[in-house]
Amino acid sequence: WGTHNCGHREDAGVVCNDIILVGGSTWYEGRVEIYYSNRWGTVCDDLWDINDASVACKQLGYPKALAYKASAYFGAGSGTIWLDNVRCSGTETRVHSCSANSWGSNDCSHGEDTGVVCQSVRLVGGVYDSEGRVEIFQNGQWGTVCDDNWSLNDAHVVCREVGFSGAISYKTGAFYGAGTGGIFMDDVSCTGREGRLRDCRFPGWSYHNCGHTEDAGVVCRGVRLVGGSSSSEGRVEVFYRGSW
Secondary structure (H helix, E strand, O other): OOOOOOOHHHOOOOOOOOEEEEEOOOOOEEEEEEEEOOEEEEEEOOOOOHHHHHHHHHHOOOOOEEEEEOOOOOOOOOOOEEEOOOEOOOOOOOHHHOEOOOOOOOOOOHHHEOEEEEOOEEEEEOOOOOEEEEEEEEOOEEEEEEOOOOOHHHHHHHHHHOOOOOEEEEEOOOOOOOOOOOEEEOOOEOOOOOOOHHHOEOOOOOOOOOOHHHEOEEEEOOEEEEEOOOOOOEEEEEOEOOEO
16 A cells, blocks of 8 residues: 555546346346436336437447336336436436426325336447457457357347348458457357347357357348238338447
8 A cells, every 4th residue: 555656647537327127137228227316216108218228228338228127027127216217318328318397396105106128238349230259248248259169140139139130241350340358159059040049059158168269250130121911021120320
């Protein structure tokens, strides 16, 4: 203690997140709680929708929300209900910036506490939103997937999880650049029917024999057909800047 070669011009600081998820079974889901006026409190589910949930998820470092939850789905909180009638456009960076009743003004009980399920897979390093290095969120950090046994079935699962209809191709050898941090999955073996990459078979979290030069990637279908009577017809929709 007290041993250093510093001046106060080198004093360190932090910026903390004032939103957390509580009560979920994983890092990426839970009841939304917000810090305001030196206290944690909840958000009422009146008008809560996928836009609000996506802003909450983005504030926590995820790409977007997969689902929003109401009626204390992740359990009832306690203390103050800080926000009610939240109306985010989806472009905000913080829930605090969304339109809502004044702080603490609500007609709710904790039986109406909101929740979210955030997207825990993202694509990084691609030219388009529909391609990139596969990264997965685990234990509070983003990490990569090794390309050992990486296949089109694995790519299909990733692409559907991030909102596309499926994959065009899979990439190996750090095609979209080498990632950093942990390599969380190796020898992934998906059937192609799983809803999430983490539901596929693999030896275990962070169990691998890889370097980041083996980071896996995908190219997803950025076009879909909607409203037809079969899968071969419909209105043409294109994915751009995070939305169809």
